[in-house]
Amino acid sequence: MNGKATTTRTRLDRGRSALGPALELVHTGRAPTRAVLTAELGVTRATAGAVAAELEALGLIRVDSNPGAAAGSQGRPSHRLAVDEKGPVALAAQVHADGFRAALVGLGGTIVATAPGCVTVSADPAQVLGAVVDAGAALLRETGRRCVGAGLAAPSAVAEPEGTALNPLHLAWPAGAPVREIFAERVRAAGIEGPAFTGNDVNLAALAEHRHGAGRGARDLLCVATGHRGVGGALVLDGRLHTGSAGLALEVGHLTVNPEGRPCHCGSRGCLDVETDPLAFLTVAGRDPGPEVSLLQQARDLLRTSPDDPGVRAATEELIDRLGLGLAGLVNILNPDRIILGGLHRELLHADPERLRAVVADRSLWGRSGGVPILPCTLDHNSLVGAAELAWQPVLDDPLSALGREPATP
Amino acid sequence: MNGKATTTRTRLDRGRSALGPALELVHTGRAPTRAVLTAELGVTRATAGAVAAELEALGLIRVDSNPGAAAGSQGRPSHRLAVDEKGPVALAAQVHADGFRAALVGLGGTIVATAPGCVTVSADPAQVLGAVVDAGAALLRETGRRCVGAGLAAPSAVAEPEGTALNPLHLAWPAGAPVREIFAERVRAAGIEGPAFTGNDVNLAALAEHRHGAGRGARDLLCVATGHRGVGGALVLDGRLHTGSAGLALEVGHLTVNPEGRPCHCGSRGCLDVETDPLAFLTVAGRDPGPEVSLLQQARDLLRTSPDDPGVRAATEELIDRLGLGLAGLVNILNPDRIILGGLHRELLHADPERLRAVVADRSLWGRSGGVPILPCTLDHNSLVGAAELAWQPVLDDPLSALGREPATP
DNA sequence: CGTACTTTGTTTAGTAGCGGCACAAACTCA
DNA sequence: TGAGTTTGTGCCGCTACTAAACAAAGTACG
Structure with a gap:
């Protein structure tokens, strides 16, 4: 030859x-x-x-x-x-009011290694981000994995294109803190390879659920979730996050869901934020929130342990009705083909799915769009996995140039 | 050789x-x-x-x-x-409460020929659509142009994927009328070449403005407009209409903008629909709407001829405040980088642009997204041009196969 | 008025990434 | 065991580009 x-x-x-x-x-x-x-x-x-x-x-x-069983099918079995699972990983980082968490996430959204960390809530973003990046760098050293990049999930709207945190209310950070820049600088300083990205935690959770969780296959996916305080939203269109022109889309916390409701710090009354978050649940249920664990955890525990308590039952129904009203408003505007709920909203859905679906259908304008499926989040640490998706994205877009061959900008 | x-x-x-x-x-x-x-x-x-x-x-x-002047630039002048303008055209059709209109639209969104027509409002969609298609076919015969396809702008939400009109309230058509199918059938019957498409008029107006009008260059374009009654919305993302999974996105008419407002047929109170449409304007201004011309025309005339009349002034300010509240809500959810207003909303913007911009900025959560530019529509017959865009789309996507070479499905 | 410079258009010679096809491989079924 | 079915591979060629040299048509400036 x-x-x-x-x-x-x-x-x-x-x-x-x-x-x-x-x-x-x-x-x-x-x-x-x-x-x-x-x-x-x-x-x-x-x-x-x-x-x-x-x-x-x-x-x-x-x-x-x-030679694995190609059960029941004719022809040559497919490889x-x-x-x-021994390939490169992305470094994922998350900060929230209770502390931070770092993880290494491989392709497929599998968490390879994780390192939770608690810090006293610090008013200095650089300190917290430095700590979480260091934890990630330690994981990389321990595992010896190659890193394709880093992603950060922040509990705040992230303004585009500056990458500043607009409302890190519950972190005691200064509004307008340049989190993207700080995170990228810390990643570089730690000697971690690849680019660094920053996004809002609910946005990233939605992205992760769309690719690996309950949102798989949806074309227009709406995600609404509570953290410890407040409510966030996200929209995935055709597989991409819709963040709006300034990164401020889906700030759904201040939809009015109760015209005679509680006053909100935004100046209005009865916002989704103050009517359906964990604090609202505890208050309506007549419980005094204690300072020991997070409000989300307290609300979750209460709902799980005593769902039949009259106060809890009333709070559940009231919050479901308010949430349903907010979701119906979003359905009328966005007409998603699937809705995913996280945080306390996930628990509310679990507590009485029929009631929530009925409220949404009833308050949606056209019956069909009110029939949108409403599902709970299914992934553990979905914000973390979503942060990794940010870092993986360049590789998914063009594996050759992202992995070092054919450098994009020499 | x-x-x-x-x-x-x-x-x-x-x-x-x-x-x-x-x-x-x-x-x-x-x-x-x-x-x-x-x-x-x-x-x-x-x-x-x-x-x-x-x-x-x-x-x-x-x-x-x-050899046209390449004023002030060096080098060889560009061709x-x-x-x-002698090339093929698309047939555009529009129906509304007052009648219909057919036109031939060339590339670039230029209207080559037009034929307005008035019919007594008929409860039979097939009759009206047949009339408008016949008018278009006559234009094609007169001009001898080649036709790439046909598009229809309907004053109703169009459900996907069936193509049925969901709320043709002001046309006296039955809800659920299969307008897309009827239109396509009439186009075929008239011997018009090419595929037939149907869309909502505000959606199509937004598409036209995005390509040829005030929305050019915008990435996330929000369009809100009144017709004679009611309010419609549309969103263009990355050059494509966002119609939602069932074609029902941006049904913004029932956003609450006045919790103590007028009752609306949707069951709620103070909807954008009933608070900011031409009828609301005339009512607040203390005028009795006459039956002779359309409500939109009456409101427009009133606003133009006597803007300083106290009743008109009060109505203008009230409607601007309500509209601003609705737009702010949409800004918080969609974060567009431009807003375009049509119909009476366009006139309200013209009457007091500063007031409207101030209300939107004030009620938007983050100052930056409240600073979104708000502009009036600039195209004549933008729904009609948008309908033509639908018909041109296959040619824009793949000129060779759309124009007959390489038939797509033999 | 001619020369240098700038920018645009064209020609020719490749080349990357895919489709088409024939054939080989690996299984099921009878 | 052989026919049928599905999957994987080698080879050839096509299509839609790029690269680079050249040609053309203007301006700037002495």
Whole structure:
């Protein structure tokens, strides 16, 4: 076989622009085999094979030539595609009122290692972010994993394009703190490879649920969640977060859901924020919130342990009605094809799903859009996984340039 | 010249996937010259030249080798790119409470011919749509233009994917009328070439303004407008209409803007619909609406002729405050980078722009997003032009297959 | 008025990434 | 064991580009 030198190319010169979409399909679990990958990409088997081979060569996925049971189907069994669990990871960081958490997240949204940390709430963002980045750097050293980048989930709206935290009310941080810049600087200082990103925690939770959780397959996904205080929202359209032109979209906390309701710090009354958050639940239920654990935890415990207590029952129903009103307003404006609830709202849905669905359907204008499925979040640490998604995104968009070959800007 | 046969190909085999984006740039006026086209497409001059040549060969654009003044610039003057005004057209149709209108619209959103028509409001959609399609067919015969397809602007939400009119309240049509199907059938019956599309009029107005009017260049464009009765909204994201999963997004008419306001047919009180439409304006101004001309026309005339009348002044201010509250709510949820107002809302903006902007900024949560520019519609017949955009879309997406070469589904 | 410079358009020669096709491989079914 | 079915691979060629050199058409400036 007088093979010409060109033969050395046949495998690695194939598949470039289809590389990103293919990786995303494996990442989100929508391409378990090469045959499915071929169909999903809309390419030929030859191309899909070459793309899979190149992704394997990059150390991102594995192609199992497994003899695994192709139960009940005819023909040659497909090789299985899976994320390479020994591959690179993204560093994910989260800060909230109670402390912080760092984790390493591989492709597929699997948490490889995690390091919770508690700090006394500090008014200095640089100190907290430095601590969480250091925890992440320690995880990277311990595991020896390659890092593709870092992502931070912040409990505040993040203004675009500056990356400043607009309302970190419950962190005692100064409004307008340049969190993105501080985080990126700390990541660089810790010697962590790759770019650094920052986003709002509810936005990132929605992104994670869309790719790996209850939102998988939705085209227009609305996510609403409580933290310890207040309510946040997020919208994923066609697989991408809609953050609005200034990063301030889906600030749903101040929708009016009770015209005669409690006054809100925004100047209005009866906002979703003050009517459906954990503090509201405890107050309506007639409990004095204690200072020992977080309000969210207290509300959750109360709802789980004594759901039939009259006060708890009344609080549940009132909050469900208020939340339903807010969701109906959002449905009329956004018309999502799925809604996902997190935090206390998830518990309220769990407590009486029929009531919530009925309120939303009743207050939505057109019956059809009121019939939107409302589901609970399903992922653990979804904000953390979402933060990792930010860091993975460049790799999903263009694996070759993101992983160092063909440097984008030399 | 012993030229090989292959030489005959050098011109028409070039430029395929860049063809659509290039046409869209010329269509929206963002590529006045080949040099700009080169930069906008991010391709080489060779490719841009070949693409422009092919679009010219398709009869869609013209390349002027004009000696026209390249005032003040060095270097070789660029050839000018322009839409071919003798090229094909789209048939645009609009129906509203007062009658209908048909038009032929060329690339660039220019109305080539128009035929207004008045029919007594008929409860039979097939009759009205048949009349407007016939008027369009007559225009096509008169002008002898080639037709790329037809689009209909309906004054109602259009449910996806069925294409039924959900709330044609002011047309006396049955709710749930299959307008898309009826329109498509009439278009086929009239022997008009190309596919037929149907959309909501405010949505289509927003699309037209985004491509050819006050919304040009906006990434997230919010459009709010009154017709004769009621209020509609639309959102254009990244150049595409956001219609939601069931076509029901941006049904903003029932946002609460006055908790103690007028009762609305939706069961609530103080909806944007009943608080800021032309009837509300006339009522607050203390005028009895007459039956002779449309409510919108009466309100417009009143506002223009006697803006300093105390009743008119009070009505203007009250409606501006209500509208501002509704817009602020939308800004908090959608965070658009531009807002465009149509119908009576356009007149209200014109009457006191500062007041409206102040209310929106004041009721928006974060100062920055309250500073969103609010502009009046600038296009005549923007719904009609938007309807034509629907019909042009397949050509913009893939000129070759849409214009008959390479039939998509043989 | 001619020369240098700037910018635009064209020609020619590649090349990356895919499709098409034939064939090989691996299984099920009868 | 062989036919049928589905999956993976090697090879060829096409399409839509890029790269680079060249040509053209103007301005700037002596």
